[in-house]
Amino acid sequence: QSVLTQPPSASGTPGQRVTISCSGSSSNIGSNYVYWYQQLPGTAPKLLIYRNNQRPSGVPDRFSGSKSGTSASLAISGLRSEDEADYYCAAWDDSLSGRGAVFGTGTKVTVL
Amino acid sequence: QVQLQESGPGLVKPSQTLSLTCTVSGGSISSGGYYWSWIRQHPGKGLEWIGYIYYSGSTYYNPSLKSRVTISVDTSKNQFSLKLSSVTAADTAVYYCARGWSGSYVHLDYWGQGTLVTVSS
Numbered sequence: 001q002s003v004l005t006q007p008p009s010a011s012g013t014p015g016q017r018v019t020i021s022c023s024g025s026s027s028n029i030g031s032n033y034v035y036w037y038q039q040l041p042g043t044a045p046k047l048l049i050y051r052n053n054q055r056p057s058g059v060p061d062r063f064s065g066s067k068s069g070t071s072a073s074l075a076i077s078g079l080r081s082e083d084e085a086d087y088y089c090a091a092w093d094d095s096l097s098g099r100g101a102v103f104g105t106g107t108k109v110t111v112l
Numbered sequence: 113q114v115q116l117q118e119s120g121p122g123l124v125k126p127s128q129t130l131s132l133t134c135t136v137s138g139g140s141i142s143s144g145g146y147y148w149s150w151i152r153q154h155p156g157k158g159l160e161w162i163g164y165i166y167y168s169g170s171t172y173y174n175p176s177l178k179s180r181v182t183i184s185v186d187t188s189k190n191q192f193s194l195k196l197s198s199v200t201a202a203d204t205a206v207y208y209c210a211r212g213w214s215g216s217y218v219h220l221d222y223w224g225q226g227t228l229v230t231v232s233s
Contacts, residue, residue: 003158035218037159044208044223045159056221088159090218098175101149101161101218 004028004089004104011110012079020107022072022089028102032092034072036065039086048087049074076109084111114139116209116224124203124231130196134209134224135189141167142187147212149220150183150194152205160205164212165192172217199231 049065120132163173
């Protein structure tokens with residue numbers, strides 16, 4: 001199974017916009033929905049974005065997702081200190097070597 | 113509010129079988145519509161999907177772990193379990209259970225707090 005590729009880190013000052021990329025292939029992002037998870041230090045992941053660009057109830061509209069081809073992005077606008085966390089993208093993978101859920105490598109967001 | 117809680121030994125010897133249970137409260141596994149999943153996170157690393165089970169007992173596993181994984185469900189106790197055989201130090205990780213949506217297995221909306229399992233003699 002393949003792993004989705006994310007930059008290891010991203011940072012910004014409070015109020016700035018930060019974008020995280022997630023690169024995959026035709027067997028995962030290219031043909032299935034993308035999901036994003038936020039993991040605060042020492043806690044379980046939390047669903048942030050589902051079906052490419054939908055926010056669960058309670059997730060601020062500062063978080064937005066998009067997808068194009070075999071890549072996806074998560075944008076955080078109006079960055080806040082509480083956004084400092086690890087972010088993971090995820091998708092279902094239909095590769096010939098085996099189907100299953102795959103996660104991104106993770107991006108640590110630092111608020112400067 | 114659905115809650116999930118993992119339980120099981122925190123220390124397992126190499127070559128033995130890791131066994132964890134996830135107890136679900138605030139909702140019934142038998143109600144259907146959801147797939148009950150296991151995910152793990154190696155120390156300081158990313159997330160790895162292990163597999164899922166439906167209340168009927170149908171399962172699907174990560175191809176890379178398939179030969180060693182068994183996920184089962186006990187609807188009478190509202191629990192599902194993970195067994196991972198022939199463990200090595202590489203299986204040391206925080207193990208999470210989570211609820212996934214039917215038809216969207218990556219849509220994991222409720223998670224347990226996670227439990228650290230260390231493989232060591």
